[in-house]
Each structure stands twice: as structure tokens, then as C-alpha cells.
Amino acid sequence: MNRQRALKIVREVVSLPTAPFAEAGVIAYVRSFTSNRKHVTVKCDAHGNVVAHYRKGNGRIARPICLAAHMDHPGFRAERMASVGVVRAIWHGGVMPEYVKNARVRFHSGGAWIPGRVTGIETGKRGTQTVVKSAEIAVGGAVEPGSPGMWDFPDTDVRAGRIVGRACDDLAGVAAMLTCLDDLSTRGATGEAYFLFTRAEEVGFVGAMAACKSNSIPRRCLLAAVENSAERVNAKQGDGPILRVGDRATTFTSPATQFCELVAKDLAASDKSFHYQRRLMDGGMCESSAYCGLGYDATGLCIALGNYHNMNTRTKKLGAEYVNVEDWINLVRWFTALVTTKRRYDGRDGALDAKLDRLQREYNPILKRTRSMVMAGD
Ligand SMILES: [Zn+2]
Structure with missing residues (x-):
């Protein structure tokens, strides 16, 4: 990924005008950014959600990742x-x-x-x-x-290690997905993924639910809702992007969560500058709960957000939202790894299976040997 190009994209996207049911500026940007790109096809569904499909290479992936971010902001x-x-x-x-x-x-x-x-x-x-x-x-x-x-805050600025703008939630998510697509199609990287850009999340995920009901994304996908989530004491800015295992309403499904974590572990093992967090972000609800409720395998990927929904709770005044630049860059790298990984989700985590096997082999004999001692009179 070209860092300067990535920061140009995030500056442009996070400066776009948007509100629930008034996402025209973001939709126009996403459509023009994704059209006429190699290996990318773009569709708009009946409710105005936009879906881009990236595919390079012949092998069909049984369970491709679908990244999803919302285009509106309160x-x-x-x-x-x-x-x-x-x-x-x-x-x-x-x-x-x-x-x-x-x-x-x-x-x-x-x-x-x-x-x-x-x-x-x-x-x-x-x-x-x-x-x-x-x-x-x-x-x-x-x-x-x-x-x-x-x-009325100025256009997006990248300063002192932060991306500061009117609407990081969720335009920084949209920008991260577009940066990933840009990187994939420029390099012609082998892989397959869907990129879903939804409308009107802030009133209660209605764009995402409409996308599910009208089959805008294939059922076989592992969905990951991309969010900017209020920073928490145990989920701090600068500690890396977050695998969000659940929200206030539900915990997400294991296949999607596990696949994202395995890919993150692979990436962290090959590159020491990549790190991530695994957290329950239960401050609010996100589209993943809707996806899970509608029968998809879904999880969440997010970065910690400052001044959530423009509310500076310290000054009690409106403030620009901000995220950590390195968290955002690492989120893009995670996306790219999810698309290009050679790892296929088969429902198992080999390392975990091996560990559980080892424990059983080691301690089962002791369980049996000590049974008579703990079951006196049985
Ligand atoms: Zn959001």
C-alpha cells in the first residue's frame, strides 16, 4: 500500500457530505472510485446500497470475505x-x-x-x-x-498521528475499504472479496438489512462490519485495529470471527509492525448484529474513535471525530490480508485443535487414575 495515496483517499472520503438518507456525495465518490477498475464489478441495489466485487484468479473461494461499512453519519x-x-x-x-x-x-x-x-x-x-x-x-x-x-467542522486533516474530521464514523471505514480495493486492483493481487457500502445505519441498520433481504451479497460470504467505535478503557487508540467479537446486543458468529483472527495472527507473525486487539465493544450496536440476526456469519472489525458522534464528553461540546492513523493503516492491511490470504476457512482452528488434543492426551490418564480417589464409596 502506498501510504501517501492512502492518506489522500481518507482525507477526501472523510470530508464528503453525508447524513442518513442523504448519502449522495459518498455514493457518487464510491461509484466513480470503483468503476473502470481491473477485476472489479460494481452494482447498486434497490435501496441504494453499493456492492463492489473484486475477483482475480480462477480458483473459486467457498467463503469469501465481505467487508461492509456505512456511508451515513448522524x-x-x-x-x-x-x-x-x-x-x-x-x-x-x-x-x-x-x-x-x-x-x-x-x-x-x-x-x-x-x-x-x-x-x-x-x-x-x-x-x-x-x-x-x-x-x-x-x-x-x-x-x-x-x-x-x-x-460545521473543517475538512479532514491528518495531524499529530490522528485523522481528524466531521465524520470518521463511518467514512474512515468507507475510506479503508476503498484504499484496500485500490491496492488490490493496482497490484492485480489474487483473491476474491465483496465490499458493501450501506445507507442509513444511524437510524438502525436499515440499509444493511435491506441489502440482506434483497440478497445483495451472497449467503456464502463471511461478513465483517467495519466500524469506528467509541474508545473504551480496554480498547484504546494506538493499540491497533480491533476484532469486535460482539456489541451491546449480541456476540457475533464464530466462523467469521475466527477467520478474521487467524488471518490477523498470520499477518502479525510475518510483520512485527502489525498488531490488533480482540474485544467485546458493547457500548453500542452495529450492523453485525443485524447480519447475524438475518442468518449470515458475521463479525466486526473496528478502530477506536475519539469524540464518538461528535460528542466531546469532557468539554460537553461538539467536537470533530478522530482516529489514530496507524490503527487505520493497519485496518487496511488487515482487509488486504483477508482478501489475499491462502488460508481457507474450514470451520476449524488447527492450532486450537492441537492444543485441546494435547491437553486431553496428557491429563485424561490422570483423570481416570484418580477417579476412585475422588469418588469414595461410589
Ligand atoms: Zn458507525
């Missing part, structure tokens, strides 16, 4: 101009109301950013929680219905 979707200089917008995603009040916003409309400020919010109840439903925003120009509205 944000506004413009509904209509309420009056001159005021847009009404629907809010989608998990950000607490106190962060939204009076916030500076920018809408992307007609190919340009239009600045604005939240002047009023409407809240409602979801369960016991008070959530933002919609807002009135004073804007510096007319905003077309359907335009995405984001927090």
Missing part, C-alpha cells in the same frame, strides 16, 4: 425552507439534545456548503430517552430538500 436532512433564510430539517442519529442546541451547522446543497446555526429544536421520547426529532436552522442561502446537514 446529521440533518433538509425538509424545506420554512421562510427566507430558515430551513426545517429532520434529525437522524444518536446525539444528545444539549449538544444540538445553538450548534453551528453546514448544509451541502447545489454543490456548495451553506453555513447555518440551529435556532430551535423539537424533541420527542424514544423509550425513556429524550431525543432530537427536527430543528429550525438559520442558513446563509437556500437549501434544497434532501440535502445533508453536518456540524
Whole structure:
């Protein structure tokens, strides 16, 4: 992988305008990035999810990896101009109301950013929680219905070992997948994989579920949802990308999790600069729970995110999201290894099987010999 080229891709992608149901900017980028590339075919499904298939070489892989990232980020979707200089917008995603009040916003409309400020919010109840439903925003120009509205932070910067941007979640995931595809097709690397780019994750994985129901990805795939997940005390930035074994709702399936871990171990053994973490990231829910619920073998791959959903919990103010550059680079390398590995998932972990065998051989005779001593009077 060419590092400069990788950082150019992440800077561009994480700067794109997006919001749930308003992913046009990301979809256009993904389609133009993936079209006319060697060994890549691209399709858009009935719900606007994008699927790229990479295949080089003749051998059919029984269970290819499918990497999946979502193209949206918590944000506004413009509904209509309420009056001159005021847009009404629907809010989608998990950000607490106190962060939204009076916030500076920018809408992307007609190919340009239009600045604005939240002047009023409407809240409602979801369960016991008070959530933002919609807002009135004073804007510096007319905003077309359907335009995405984001927090007013500058375009993405790579500085002091961090990628800092409006929407690392999940555009840094999208960028990592595109960088992997770029690397594979440029080198003509042998392997097969699917790359799924989904819509409207932030309202509850509806793009991902629609992709499953309409068979946009083959059932035989091992799915890995790619995420930016809030940093945790036991999952820190800089300690490597994370094999996410589960989320708040479920633990993911063993075949997908095990395959990703075996490939990570292979990579770590051949390259000392690659390291990874294996963690239960139960702070939130991700698309993997939906994939598992719909009958796929799925797991999660993520990097630790700072200022999750733009909420700086220390200052109680909105902040740009950030991830560690080396975590992100190692995530891309992990993806590439998952596509090009000669390892085939056969449902077994040879090293683990050997270890369990060894333990049985060593200790079974002692179990038998000591039975009469522990079963007095039996
Ligand atoms: Zn996300």
C-alpha cells in the first residue's frame, strides 16, 4: 500500500457530505472510485446500497470475505425552507439534545456548503430517552430538500498521528475499504472479496438489512462490519485495529470471527509492525448484529474513535471525530490480508485443535487414575 495515496483517499472520503438518507456525495465518490477498475464489478441495489466485487484468479473461494461499512453519519436532512433564510430539517442519529442546541451547522446543497446555526429544536421520547426529532436552522442561502446537514467542522486533516474530521464514523471505514480495493486492483493481487457500502445505519441498520433481504451479497460470504467505535478503557487508540467479537446486543458468529483472527495472527507473525486487539465493544450496536440476526456469519472489525458522534464528553461540546492513523493503516492491511490470504476457512482452528488434543492426551490418564480417589464409596 502506498501510504501517501492512502492518506489522500481518507482525507477526501472523510470530508464528503453525508447524513442518513442523504448519502449522495459518498455514493457518487464510491461509484466513480470503483468503476473502470481491473477485476472489479460494481452494482447498486434497490435501496441504494453499493456492492463492489473484486475477483482475480480462477480458483473459486467457498467463503469469501465481505467487508461492509456505512456511508451515513448522524446529521440533518433538509425538509424545506420554512421562510427566507430558515430551513426545517429532520434529525437522524444518536446525539444528545444539549449538544444540538445553538450548534453551528453546514448544509451541502447545489454543490456548495451553506453555513447555518440551529435556532430551535423539537424533541420527542424514544423509550425513556429524550431525543432530537427536527430543528429550525438559520442558513446563509437556500437549501434544497434532501440535502445533508453536518456540524460545521473543517475538512479532514491528518495531524499529530490522528485523522481528524466531521465524520470518521463511518467514512474512515468507507475510506479503508476503498484504499484496500485500490491496492488490490493496482497490484492485480489474487483473491476474491465483496465490499458493501450501506445507507442509513444511524437510524438502525436499515440499509444493511435491506441489502440482506434483497440478497445483495451472497449467503456464502463471511461478513465483517467495519466500524469506528467509541474508545473504551480496554480498547484504546494506538493499540491497533480491533476484532469486535460482539456489541451491546449480541456476540457475533464464530466462523467469521475466527477467520478474521487467524488471518490477523498470520499477518502479525510475518510483520512485527502489525498488531490488533480482540474485544467485546458493547457500548453500542452495529450492523453485525443485524447480519447475524438475518442468518449470515458475521463479525466486526473496528478502530477506536475519539469524540464518538461528535460528542466531546469532557468539554460537553461538539467536537470533530478522530482516529489514530496507524490503527487505520493497519485496518487496511488487515482487509488486504483477508482478501489475499491462502488460508481457507474450514470451520476449524488447527492450532486450537492441537492444543485441546494435547491437553486431553496428557491429563485424561490422570483423570481416570484418580477417579476412585475422588469418588469414595461410589
Ligand atoms: Zn458507525
